[in-house]
Amino acid sequence: MLAPGARGGYDRAAPGFQILLDMDVTGKVLSKKARRYQADALTQCALECFGTLKGRKMRAPLNQLILSTFYHEVSVRRATRALRQLKRTFADWNEVRVSHPAEVASALSSAPWALHSSERIVWLLRELVRFHHRSDLDFLHDLTAQQARSCLECLPNVPRPLADEVLLLSLQEAVLPVSATTARTCYRMGILDNPRPTVANQKQLQELFDEQYYVPVHLFFCDRVEKCCLPEAPLCEECGLAPKCPSARQNNQP
Numbered sequence: 001m002l003a004p005g006a007r008g009g010y011d012r013a014a015p016g017f018q019i020l021l022d023m024d025v026t027g028k029v030l031s032k033k034a035r036r037y038q039a040d041a042l043t044q045c046a047l048e049c050f051g052t053l054k055g056r057k058m059r060a061p062l063n064q065l066i067l068s069t070f071y072h073e074v075s076v077r078r079a080t081r082a083l084r085q086l087k088r089t090f091a092d093w094n095e096v097r098v099s100h101p102a103e104v105a106s107a108l109s110s111a112p113w114a115l116h117s118s119e120r121i122v123w124l125l126r127e128l129v130r131f132h133h134r135s136d137l138d139f140l141h142d143l144t145a146q147q148a149r150s151c152l153e154c155l156p157n158v159p160r161p162l163a164d165e166v167l168l169l170s171l172q173e174a175v176l177p178v179s180a181t182t183a184r185t186c187y188r189m190g191i192l193d194n195p196r197p198t199v200a201n202q203k204q205l206q207e208l209f210d211e212q213y214y215v216p217v218h219l220f221f222c223d224r225v226e227k228c229c230l231p232e233a234p235l236c237e238e239c240g241l242a243p244k245c246p247s248a249r250q251n252n253q254p
């Protein structure tokens with residue numbers, strides 16, 4: 001956990017809280033200190049949900065990519081269960097590849113997310129074999145981060161944030177994935193100047209967030225923030241960041 005007072009505190013009586021209260025919701029006049037304060041507040045919420053995840057088990061890159069496909073449909077817990085269900089039902093990823101998506105989905109759930117995810121996964125596995133003539137991504141371990149990202153981005157439905165998720169969670173690269181949700185939320189929290197998931201914003205966030213907590217911070221974005229910080233009409237009343245978010249105060253004004 002963050003040491004009390006380290007890189008900003010979260011106590012309303014602490015001097016840092018005044019920075020938050022004085023913040024411009026457009027994010028245009030924030031000092032670096034205020035941005036870091038907000039990044040630390042967000043990190044604290046992530047650590048309360050997930051802990052530091054220091055001793056977590058590392059998954060093979062393809063397993064992580066498939067798990068990450070589920071992350072953006074359902075909760076992290078449900079996604080982990082879905083990965084386990086697939087591994088129990090099918091002998092290996094090659095068997096999933098040659099199966100009909102509806103058959104894959106039936107091993108998971110009758111909910112629409114299961115069919116949607118299964119279609120993406122089967123397509124991804126087919127393209128993996130077509131491009132690389134194999135049903136794993138273990139060769140990524142032998143590449144640089146940039147090379148591994150490029151290989152992943154060649155696969156269907158693998159944009160840069162998803163590729164970066166595999167770099168962070170499977171290949172242990174110090175990369176903070178920045179999806180449209182991450183950028184939008186950081187903008188609304190006053191951490192970024194604009195809500196776009198650009199490489200420049202990713203660089204800025206990587207400097208503001210503590211590298212050792214990239215994993216819980218990223219999972220917090222996938223699991224909690226993505227479901228409530230919607231592009232239109234964000235569900236601020238359900239969001240754990242609301243007490244620290246200047247946009248929540250703005251959204252709640254009559």
Ligand code: SF4
Nearest residue numbers: 229236239242245248
């Ligand atoms: S409080 Fe509202 S605007 Fe702020 S991060 Fe949460 S959902 Fe987004």
